Amino acid sequence: MSEKILLIDGHSILNRAFYGLPDLTNAEGRHTGAVYGFLNIMFRIMEEEKPEYLTVAFDLSAPTFRHKRYEAYKGTRKPMPEELREQVPLIKEMLSAMGINIMSLEGYEADDLLGTVARRSEAKGMDVTILSGDRDLLQLATDKVLIRLPKTVRGKTTIENYHTAEVLEKYQVTPPQIIELKALMGDSSDNIPGIPGVGEKTATKMIVQFGSIENAHEHLEEVKPNKAKESLREHYDMAQLSKELATINTDSPLEFSYEKAKVENPYTPEAYELCKRLEFKNMLNRFDPATAADSSMELEFFTCNDLSGVEALFEKAGKKDQVGISVLADQEEVYSVGLVLDENEIYQIPVGGLLTGEYLCTKIEKLAQETVICAMDIKAALKHVALTKPEQVFDAGIAAYLLNPLKSSYTHDDMAREYLNGMMLPAKEDLLGKTSLKKAWEDEMEGLGNYACYQAFVPYMAREELLRRLDETGMRKVYDEIELPLVFTLDSMEKWGIAVKGEELKSYGEKLSVRIQELEKTIWQEAGEEFNINSPKQLGVILFEKLGLPGGKKTKTGYSTAADILDKLAPEHVIVKDILEYRQLTKLKSTYADGLGNVIGKDGRIHSTFNQTITATGRISSTEPNLQNIPVRMELGRLIRKVFVPEDGYVFLDADYSQIELRVLAHMSGDEKLIQAYREAEDIHRLTASQVFHVPLDEVTPLQRRNAKAVNFGIVYGISSFGLSQDLSITRKEAAAYIEKYFETYPKIKGFLDGLVKDGKEYGYVTTMFGRRRPVPELKSSNFMQRSFGERVAMNSPIQGTAADIIKIAMNHVYERMKKEGLQSRLVLQVHDELLIETKKEEIEEVSRILEEEMTGAAELKVELDVDMHQGDNWYEAK
DNA sequence: GACCTCACG
DNA sequence: ACGTACGTGAGGTCT
Numbered sequence: 001m002s003e004k005i006l007l008i009d010g011h012s013i014l015n016r017a018f019y020g021l022p023d024l025t026n027a028e029g030r031h032t033g034a035v036y037g038f039l040n041i042m043f044r045i046m047e048e049e050k051p052e053y054l055t056v057a058f059d060l061s062a063p064t065f066r067h068k069r070y071e072a073y074k075g076t077r078k079p080m081p082e083e084l085r086e087q088v089p090l091i092k093e094m095l096s097a098m099g100i101n102i103m104s105l106e107g108y109e110a111d112d113l114l115g116t117v118a119r120r121s122e123a124k125g126m127d128v129t130i131l132s133g134d135r136d137l138l139q140l141a142t143d144k145v146l147i148r149l150p151k152t153v154r155g156k157t158t159i160e161n162y163h164t165a166e167v168l169e170k171y172q173v174t175p176p177q178i179i180e181l182k183a184l185m186g187d188s189s190d191n192i193p194g195i196p197g198v199g200e201k202t203a204t205k206m207i208v209q210f211g212s213i214e215n216a217h218e219h220l221e222e223v224k225p226n227k228a229k230e231s232l233r234e235h236y237d238m239a240q241l242s243k244e245l246a247t248i249n250t251d252s253p254l255e256f257s258y259e260k261a262k263v264e265n266p267y268t269p270e271a272y273e274l275c276k277r278l279e280f281k282n283m284l285n286r287f288d289p290a291t292a293a294d295s296s297m298e299l300e301f302f303t304c305n306d307l308s309g310v311e312a313l314f315e316k317a318g319k320k321d322q323v324g325i326s327v328l329a330d331q332e333e334v335y336s337v338g339l340v341l342d343e344n345e346i347y348q349i350p351v352g353g354l355l356t357g358e359y360l361c362t363k364i365e366k367l368a369q370e371t372v373i374c375a376m377d378i379k380a381a382l383k384h385v386a387l388t389k390p391e392q393v394f395d396a397g398i399a400a401y402l403l404n405p406l407k408s409s410y411t412h413d414d415m416a417r418e419y420l421n422g423m424m425l426p427a428k429e430d431l432l433g434k435t436s437l438k439k440a441w442e443d444e445m446e447g448l449g450n451y452a453c454y455q456a457f458v459p460y461m462a463r464e465e466l467l468r469r470l471d472e473t474g475m476r477k478v479y480d481e482i483e484l485p486l487v488f489t490l491d492s493m494e495k496w497g498i499a500v501k502g503e504e505l506k507s508y509g510e511k512l513s514v515r516i517q518e519l520e521k522t523i524w525q526e527a528g529e530e531f532n533i534n535s536p537k538q539l540g541v542i543l544f545e546k547l548g549l550p551g552g553k554k555t556k557t558g559y560s561t562a563a564d565i566l567d568k569l570a571p572e573h574v575i576v577k578d579i580l581e582y583r584q585l586t587k588l589k590s591t592y593a594d595g596l597g598n599v600i601g602k603d604g605r606i607h608s609t610f611n612q613t614i615t616a617t618g619r620i621s622s623t624e625p626n627l628q629n630i631p632v633r634m635e636l637g638r639l640i641r642k643v644f645v646p647e648d649g650y651v652f653l654d655a656d657y658s659q660i661e662l663r664v665l666a667h668m669s670g671d672e673k674l675i676q677a678y679r680e681a682e683d684i685h686r687l688t689a690s691q692v693f694h695v696p697l698d699e700v701t702p703l704q705r706r707n708a709k710a711v712n713f714g715i716v717y718g719i720s721s722f723g724l725s726q727d728l729s730i731t732r733k734e735a736a737a738y739i740e741k742y743f744e745t746y747p748k749i750k751g752f753l754d755g756l757v758k759d760g761k762e763y764g765y766v767t768t769m770f771g772r773r774r775p776v777p778e779l780k781s782s783n784f785m786q787r788s789f790g791e792r793v794a795m796n797s798p799i800q801g802t803a804a805d806i807i808k809i810a811m812n813h814v815y816e817r818m819k820k821e822g823l824q825s826r827l828v829l830q831v832h833d834e835l836l837i838e839t840k841k842e843e844i845e846e847v848s849r850i851l852e853e854e855m856t857g858a859a860e861l862k863v864e865l866d867v868d869m870h871q872g873d874n875w876y877e878a879k
Numbered sequence: 880g881a882c883c884t885c886a887c888g
Numbered sequence: 889a890c891g892t893a894c895g896t897g898a899g900g901t902c903t
Contacts, residue, residue, distance in 0.1 A: 535901055536883055555883075562884065587885060590899055617895060619888085626897045629887035637886080661888090661894095714893070723893030784890050796894040800888090804895095832888040832895085 005053035005121045005261070006045065007114050009132035010102070014038050014091055016133035016150060018084045025777065026279040031083040035091045036280055041150055043286070045131055053261040055101040055117065057110035058092070081782035097274050098266035108252045111136060115250035118145050136182065139248060141167050141175040173207050180207045183243035192245050195235040202228045213239050267291060276422055284424065301453040304347045307354045314363045317341055318370040322394065324460025325364055325373045326452050327381045328437050333357055334384050335441035336448050337364070338456030346457055348449035351441070361385045368392040374459040376412055379612070382491045390484040396459035398483050399466035401613035402475045406775060410613055412458040419462040425454055474771045482770065482808050483612065489815040489827065490610040490620070496838070497605035498627070498828045500596065501643045508640065509593030512585050519582040526575040533582055536561045547573055584634070592631065592640050599625050610830070617797050618772050618804040619832060628831045632879065641876035646838045650825070651871055652878035653844065655851045656834035658866040659684060660803045661716045667861040668769060668798065669752035673745065678863040685709040691745045692738070711742050715749065716799055718792025753795045760794035768801035769859070806865070807833060810858035817850050836875065844871065
């Protein structure tokens with residue numbers, strides 16, 4: 001068996017990784033995605049091929065002779081984006097740390113070096129594999145030299161493999177003839193001119209027929225078609241130059257040592273350190289535990305499983321300034337508790353025997369009277385431990401969320417790395433795999449106790465640093481005065497839940513089913529066949545191929561059948577309106593009728609979870625089920641709200657802010673005209689229309705009002721003429737004119753929005769009125785799309801976020817005041833600008849007053865905060 | 880698990 | 889030239 005050498009085209013693979021993968025950044029904001037992708041593909045190939053030798057070729061930055069000659073002739077390559085450029089030294093550093101050979105040579109391209117080493121190795125009788133993203137390398141393929149080209153197709157990486165035979169099969173020419181093809185076709189990215197009028201088809205024909213450009217030129221009269229003949233005649237010089245440029249030099253004077261290219265263990269301590277710094281978590285798992293141990297701190301955990309031991313421990317804990325606590329539990333039961341007194345006293349207390357969950361939770365409740373409880377997620381703990389005051393607790397997850405709201409989760413291992421000097425801790429998955437807590441407890445898995453310890457350790461250790469950073473970033477008040485009290489408010493809402501009439505929900509679903517079946521039959525008849533209407537793919541084929549409706553491909557994978565597309569198609573064919581109705585009904589049935597039915601608790605109420613660390617802007621979100629998207633816009637859907645009811649003796653009071661985001665905009669921008677408008681107008685959209693279109697208020701047409709409303713929304717979303725034109729089905733030009741008129745009418749708005757973008761670019765983040773931050777890394781992107789997105793985000797987030805801050809403040813005040821006044825009414829839902837209160841009938845007047853006062857008084861703005869309030873025996877009536 | 884579609888503010 | 893409105897969560901299909 002012959003030896004094998006793997007040659008990697010460094011820049012090309014880095015490039016591929018950069019464009020094929022989402023952009024990753026570490027905590028320092030360094031871009032790392034391309035390096036990560038490079039390593040992944042490299043290790044994948046290494047595992048497949050198991051080569052004895054490995055080397056990675058890089059171009060040196062100076063232009064090389066092949067390009068120099070042509071670049072003098074015409075233009076230069078387009079520049080590398082900064083996000084990629086900064087990763088070039090990084091990958092070299094990583095490869096060096098892994099002891100992997102790097103080759104480059106002044107005056108030669110990476111291609112040339114790959115070609116040179118490939119030929120030399122082949123001559124030695126080795127098998128050669130070249131890994132590149134560049135098809136030019138195909139000219140090097142032989143029976144012993146394999147060219148492997150990774151391709152990313154819809155997120156999945158597949159690799160195309162080429163020996164001579166595969167090249168022949170795919171291109172109908174031999175590998176060396178690939179040069180001839182390229183010389184004819186040209187390649188703008190490589191600055192190879194080619195000859196005009198010859199593309200892939202013609203070039204292939206020519207080379208298959210004549211074998212080479214020279215031979216074709218000699219038999220010029222036989223060259224077909226005429227256009228190619230003339231072009232070759234006229235540009236023969238160019239073709240020969242192109243050929244020279246396209247030829248990879250396989251005989252460069254490279255000093256190459258096989259000894260140095262020998263594959264050793266790449267998982268070195270240096271590489272481990274670097275992976276750690278770059279936050280390549282998955283990569284770290286590949287390292288030998290011994291290597292990892294050198295680098296990570298040893299933590300010692302103790303187990304306490306007897307009553308007197310626990311008593312002593314809590315006694316001691318009460319004397320500390322703060323303790324770390326974790327409560328590992330599911331909905332029903334507690335399985336293990338973690339307790340940290342200081343960095344050397346880390347305990348796990350497994351539930352069992354006399355140490356019941358209730359007992360331990362009571363101990364924690366008492367402990368909270370004496371010291372501060374630090375935990376990853378206080379609201380989760382509240383499901384078992386009755387803490388009542390924000391002053392008793394520190395919530396590490398919320399602190400970390402405020403510091404960076406863009407993360408998808410806030411786990412102890414991530415936080416240790418970010419806030420405890422890069423400390424590497426095992427993640428939950430490493431400790432428990434996919435095992436549930438219950439199962440882990442039943443099987444007495446070691447990982448369970450360790451997980452309890454880590455979960456208590458990190459918030460304990462990170463508290464100081466997190467608070468310091470909250471102070472530093474000006475978000476301490478947001479944390480103390482908004483988010484931390486909100487934990488208790490939301491916990492109360494989750495616990496109360498909202499009553500739902502299960503029977504009515506069921507019969508609503510059944511009614512839908514009847515109509516859905518009718519529609520299904522009708523649609524199949526109209527289509528002339530049975531198919532799955534829920535499948536956009538099948539539906540697209542029916543509509544656009546079988547029935548021949550107009551409309552091109554819209555999405556990456558096929559035809560778009562989204563509602564706005566179908567709306568426009570409705571006049572073309574009756575099937576379209578039926579499909580739209582079918583869609584609407586099946587949505588109501590599956591998501592709402594069935595979906596809500598499945599999550600009604602034993603108490604007949606639905607207990608949603610309100611997530612406080614999800615959104616980028618500061619809003620809360622609602623899951624399992626989502627109660628923030630219950631239908632309201634269409635009457636049929638809106639009827640679902642009738643099944644949400646207060647318990648006997650109670651009614652619903654529903655209060656929503658009137659256009660809170662526009663009012664926030666008026667305040668933050670300080671635009672006197674808009675502020676004045678709010679002081680006068682009952683109907684802001686109407687007034688906007690009147691001012692923008694210069695017509696008297698009572699002559700505003702419905703269309704003008706609609707347009708003005710859309711512009712108002714657009715402003716809040718980070719206006720773009722394209723977006724507005726989509727929304728209003730008008731041309732971009734008209735949309736741009738509306739926007740311009742709007743800015744003329746309210747002159748300070750434009751300055752305000754521009755300022756947000758400018759500040760966002762300068763500081764890397766934007767802020768709400770209360771100091772909440774949203775980082776906007778997209779603003780620095782070299783990609784137009786990403787950057788434009790960043791600009792819209794910079795305009796929208798301070799507005800949406802400030803509105804979110806305001807209603808959070810109102811919720812806290814309403815909750816606290818009802819508690820203080822000993823009322824039995826309770827806050828049950830928040831829907832971004834709306835609060836729903838299950839109100840004791842005797843308390844209606846008082847609760848109305850509280851809602852009104854606390855909602856309008858949550859913030860002092862230059863315009864009034866206006867609240868609409870309704871009462872009803874179900875949510876439908878109260879809205 | 881990605882993608883599409885659609886419900887809400 | 890690029891190809892979009894901002895923020896979410898859930899259910900369905902298809903690979």
